[in-house]
Amino acid sequence: MTQTQSSENQCTLGSSCDAFAEQPTLTKSSGTCAEQSTLTKTGSTCAEQPFYKDGLNFACQQCSHCCRDFPGMVLLDKTDLDRLARWAELTPGQFILAYCRWIDTDSGEKLLSLREKSNYDCIFWQNGGCTAYSARPVQCRTYPFWTHVIKDQSSWDKESKECPGINKGPLHSAEEISGQLAAYKKRVPISKTEL
Numbered sequence: 001m002t003q004t005q006s007s008e009n010q011c012t013l014g015s016s017c018d019a020f021a022e023q024p025t026l027t028k029s030s031g032t033c034a035e036q037s038t039l040t041k042t043g044s045t046c047a048e049q050p051f052y053k054d055g056l057n058f059a060c061q062q063c064s065h066c067c068r069d070f071p072g073m074v075l076l077d078k079t080d081l082d083r084l085a086r087w088a089e090l091t092p093g094q095f096i097l098a099y100c101r102w103i104d105t106d107s108g109e110k111l112l113s114l115r116e117k118s119n120y121d122c123i124f125w126q127n128g129g130c131t132a133y134s135a136r137p138v139q140c141r142t143y144p145f146w147t148h149v150i151k152d153q154s155s156w157d158k159e160s161k162e163c164p165g166i167n168k169g170p171l172h173s174a175e176e177i178s179g180q181l182a183a184y185k186k187r188v189p190i191s192k193t194e195l
């Protein structure tokens with residue numbers, strides 16, 4: 001989902017979702033790589049091959065399911081904020097007042113997110129699409145190649161029940177997916193204490 005959902009068993013903290021991603025345990029026994037079929041031996045160490053090593057198919061079907069209808073959050077980092085503010089022809093401060101809200105976290109930190117309408121639609125969703133598409137945040141740009149979505153085959157399959165674009169369309173290479181994942185993980189959502 002493009003908006004990070006607040007539903008059961010799903011991380012609700014965007015980039016902090018990384019903390020929720022279980023890292024597979026790599027084991028090496030008697031010179032062979034054990035435990036998972038995705039492990040390969042390179043030199044004297046075991047290297048993990050992601051389950052998406054042969055690529056994944058994805059093409060957005062523009063159903064808008066990930067942009068509306070349910071509570072969520074789209075966290076913004078500084079690059080997102082600057083890009084969106086330029087697009088809206090506002091200063092970053094004006095953009096925050098007009099289109100953002102602060103999300104309370106368990107640690108007491110407040111993180112910047114796009115606002116939602118009263119029906120939970122993204123503030124920029126209108127007439128079947130994203131009015132800010134050209135300036136959309138990295139969280140939206142990198143979906144569905146998020147840490148917890150591409151953690152393993154089971155996570156990917158589970159997400160495919162929510163997003164009809166998964167397993168459709170062109171094949172995205174492992175290299176491309178890794179690039180998207182890196183961009184997703186690199187985000188540092190803006191904290192209210194920074195402003």
Ligand code: SF4
Pocket residue numbers: 002059060061062063064065066067143162163164165166
């Ligand atoms: S196809 Fe998937 S990514 Fe595209 S709008 Fe629907 S839920 Fe979102």
